[in-house]
Amino acid sequence: MASYKLLLLPGDGIGPEVAGGMQVVLDTLKETGLAAFEIETDLVGGCAIDAHGRPLADETLARAKDADAILLGAVGGPKWASVAYENRPEAGLLRLRKELDLFANLRPAICYPALAEASALKRELVEGLDIMIVRELTGGVYFGEPKEITTLEDGSKRAVDTQVYTTAEIERIAHVAFDLAGKRSGRVASAEKHNVMKSGVLWKEVVTKVHAEHYAQIELEHILADNCAMQLVRRPKQFDVLVTDNLFGDVLSDIAAMLTGSLGMLPSASLGAVDASGLRRALYEPVHGSAPDIAGQDKANPIAMIGSLAMCLRYSFGLGDAADALDGAITDALAGGARTADIAGEGTNPMGTRAMASAVA
Ligand code: GGG
CATH class of the missing domain: 3.40.718.10 (Isopropylmalate Dehydrogenase)
Structure with missing residues (x-):
């Protein structure tokens, strides 16, 4: 044994x-x-x-x-x-x-059949729900420098958190997401905010490149993280593998948890x-x-x-x-x-x- x-x-x-x-x-x-x-x-x-x-x-x-x-x-x-x-x-x-x-933080959000009534949403929206959230876990705003609170001349304060992502960090989490999708339904949604964040621009660019070079058979959708939050409560079963950064992954998976009945699931x-x-x-x-x-x-x-x-x-x-x-x-x-x-x-x-x-x- x-x-x-x-x-x-x-x-x-x-x-x-x-x-x-x-x-x-x-x-x-x-x-x-x-x-x-x-x-x-x-x-x-x-x-x-x-x-x-x-x-x-x-x-x-x-x-x-x-x-x-x-x-x-x-x-x-x-x-x-x-x-x-x-x-x-x-x-x-x-x-x-x-x-x-x-x-690579894998967070499966599965609605067990007996818990469809415990979900925050109606039964028909969550029955059979099985989403795999792939959260990048060692980069982004959790670890970026500078990260500080300084005191300004007038005595008020200024807080800074820094979102940093490199090509290599995005590439490796994208590979994890696409590999998982290959064993599941073959669909990946990648969530970022390229409309307001430079790290989102790079995230989208790198995920697109990894997809084109290695995973053309997988269906890829880019989605803004705020829209993704809305879609999770509007029509959650549209998602299969959802790849995103450290902070968005934390927030989106807590939303997904409530679709399964409880964060305790x-x-x-x-x-x-x-x-x-x-x-x-x-x-x-x-x-x-x-x-x-x-x-x-x-x-x-x-x-x-x-x-x-x-x-x-x-x-x-x-x-x-x-x-x-x-x-x-x-x-x-x-x-x-x-x-x-x-x-x-x-x-x-x-x-x-x-x-x-x-x-x-
Ligand atoms: N079992 C998870 C836990 O204890 N989380 C508390 C925590 O440190 N969370 C930070 C994070 O993952 O964002």
Whole structure:
């Protein structure tokens, strides 16, 4: 039986609870004899600030580099609101993504049949919805310099964030999107704002070139990010693979989440490049944050975290059948009526995090 070394970083808020739910499922996978997992647990985000004074210790980063895959819960919370910006909980996650060069963030937004009524939209608009958002994760305004707040002569302030993209950064994320589309419906929409942003002009130019040179069989549509947001709530099933930059990807995937019923439903994979030995670094995490308002109450939906484990099996370990089985278990649990509070309708008695994880397991 193959054995994989996983680094588990539960993080803050509901992170440890959803990670605990995922571990119930991991134990079941282990019992099936499909694969064995050696799990090392460490700190990231606010809990790491409390323990080490920094949101990501160098030792944790070294462990992350050594693991076959990383599973992360969520980071952040009001407890660390007064921490210096450079040292805030989110900086730990951003450092992990940057240092491991996890440039390709895959965020599938799937509307499970049993949840069509829980969607923010009418059933007919979301039934069968299956969008793959490909968010560029290590560039753009998240990392561009300068990034600062300065004080002007009159005492008022000036804040600057810088959006930077290079040809190489856009090329590699475009390849990921087109390759994925080749295995799906063969359609890619590329969202930017070339009408107001130079980085949008370059984004459109490079995506067009990669398409023409390598993927002529794939259908490509360029769409302005604001129109894309509108189309996601107007007619979401027009999209299959949607590739976009770091910031637009964050915003558009939160919109897409509400089409599936809840932010608690969206898993993600953050992937690096495949190296010479065929391996790549990868981190898997739910799209949602630490939800401090419900932390510690056994209320959080663990499906995004469990779905992230399914993505780990698929993309890091090539265990496609096991990933399909896990996705099927989520479908079945929902079809059987399992609901946490975020996806329970009016008058329904929701179950807790642990009960939902057990239903899937
Ligand atoms: N599980 C995701 C999470 O904790 N997100 C909080 C965060 O740091 N978000 C930054 C971003 O991805 O834009």
